[in-house]
Amino acid sequence: MAGGVRKKSPGSPSALWGKLHTLWQDKHMVLFKTEYTLLVVSILWFLEIGFNVWVIQKVAYTEIDWKAYMDEVEGVINGTYDYTELKGDTGPLVYPAGFVYIFTALYYVTSRGVNIRLAQYIFAAFYLVTLLLVFRIYYRTKKVPPYVFFFVCCASYRIHSIFVLRLFNDPVAMMLLFAAVNLFMDGYWTLGCGLYSLAVSVKMNVLLFAPGLLLLLLSEFGLIRTIPKLLLCAGIQLLLGLPFLLENPVGYVSQAFDLGRQFMFKWTVNWRFLPEWLFLSRYFHLLLLAVHLLTLLLFVLRRWKRPGESIFELLKEPSKRKTPAQKITADQMVLILFSSNFIGMCFSRSLHYQFYVWYFHTLPYLLWSGGVEKLAHLLRVLILGLIELSWNTYPSTSGSSAALHVCHLIILLCLWMAPPLLSAPAETQEDSPVKDKRQ
Template structure:
């Protein structure tokens, strides 16, 4: 059994966790002050600095973001990149072509799994065969707001980051708004779905979460970067028997969304939709501009990145296991911020994958943008250092075209952030909450 007083003391004192008081108890004086029209300085300070009040900032920002996205749609020129190609690819399926090798658009062959086809097929019909781009932009405006609500809900549950950071995260990234409402990429669709899955996992709806996660993978394969943490979560929280069941749910859903293609040309579907050897174009890379092009496209360079990814992931897996094992014991107890023990392994697993990605294109920023503030606040660095890391990362992603210095700067920030997070995780693994089990209490 876990000792509740010891666990509460951990959440009060640890840098990994927010203050261990209940929202009901702490929020009452603040709202009493609002009603009376008199707020003390400490109440106002809490409004900006106390993670306990982050839900207020989140609610206000969602409303503000609706207005901002409408203004962006109406005032900033839409830029065509992949939308027409997406429509051409799904139109081929609509016309009866189920051979992935024959499905193409202006930008090349169809390279996404079946879930992408069916989601964009819906958009194809809603937007008059893709011709009503303005309507598509408003649909992606809705997706942006839903995505923000989902990630805010995760972050609020952790009670980790201060309210002012929600403001910075929401309002400062031109690139993220652009990826959603000015480019209509499929990356934000996949990311929205994975955040929905994490929310379901936090609410203990594991089978629904697995279906949502598999749907996200079927839109774009980068979501597999979360899979190491998800596998550990299955084992530690649900046990091996349920792990097999959840993996079957994920695999079964992939078969279902790809069934028409698997029945007609299975090999072409698997090669086209799950091509791990695809070579990216050097001119679009954000993270490896400092390398010569011949090195960037070299097969041995790709293999080296994969090996480094595996080694670093293995080094972090031990601590992910400890966090998730503790989460499995604490999730039914009334302890504030226990969600941190689930969220950090998920976000870190994805972040490690981004660190060693063969290439990052500008739309890929959405893969991990909303997780960066949380990771920074789990790093153990001083606040100014955390903000500096976030600022430099943002600057690197907004330099177009990328340069030697912007790509090197991005890698440096990634390494510094990873070092801080892993070091802090190791520290937490030696503290009371993660060692109670080892003492048999």
């Protein structure tokens, strides 16, 4: 129109400049608005590449379990399939068969475990892949403000140490676990269960996610359609362990899946304030197991299912239930899985320093989930800081252990005070239902 104001096209240089100018004016909001999650995590991920290289080059590697891992898989390479005869310099082999295959590959790639520097770079790659998988979970759910991701990666010395300075097997198991969670979010339940089982075959701690996963499977499919997925998980364990089961089945199961293994008091992070005799007591262990199972049951009955719905309804086909089944959202799914694991961590018989990676990347999600929405940002960051401090106190003290339990209790109580997950209001665009693409 003559004499009128010409409207700027969305792709014009002036329009783009206007967007950049607005972004610069509100630059502080980039750290608080979840729509900027992708931008922030992308920057942090690329910074982590350089940071990991710096750590590997400048910080001294510390030998703890790597040589023992190599000795254990070398025994298998030399033809020993009896688990009771496979040992390293720190003790017998106590991990399932998936560990053996993965670390056998690392044994050959690193020149029989001698090329430590190459192993460190491989674990740096594991770390970066893990971050990608974790960031994708946070990006899909958009529950956590972007500034928190600094604490998820750059701020934790202990996590970098576990990956690239200690070369533990725990990070490998968690990398596979987070890959499985991503598959569950995308609706690839069968493939996700297979990858979950592979994670369990590297280290048993992944079983802490199992109660939440079982509830999700029953909610989505009912009992009949869940059984094949459980059989898949069991079949993978059987297939991976077959050479060792044929040689000495009792030895393999008792060594690789020893749920009653005794831990050493000097390494405990969470029970330092107890006298050693109580820490080693079987009655104390049984009490922790009972409280763990009771807490899980309470969460299942009161927080993880719909109010008024019988737990037996979950055993039916979704189409045959009294209340029409709704698709579980990605947010609900992730919170149930992460909470299941967190409850197990709270009541663990002992936590060693490398176990921090079992739940480190899930803590911001739990703190910023619906159950703790009334907590101030500063208090949430303080809790993260106290947990980090507790895990970085070496050797642990009565004070650091007590602080860790207090932080765990606060998070657990806030999760309990949240409304039941499966009665949440309609989904937002960011938190869409998980579609079952491949059952």
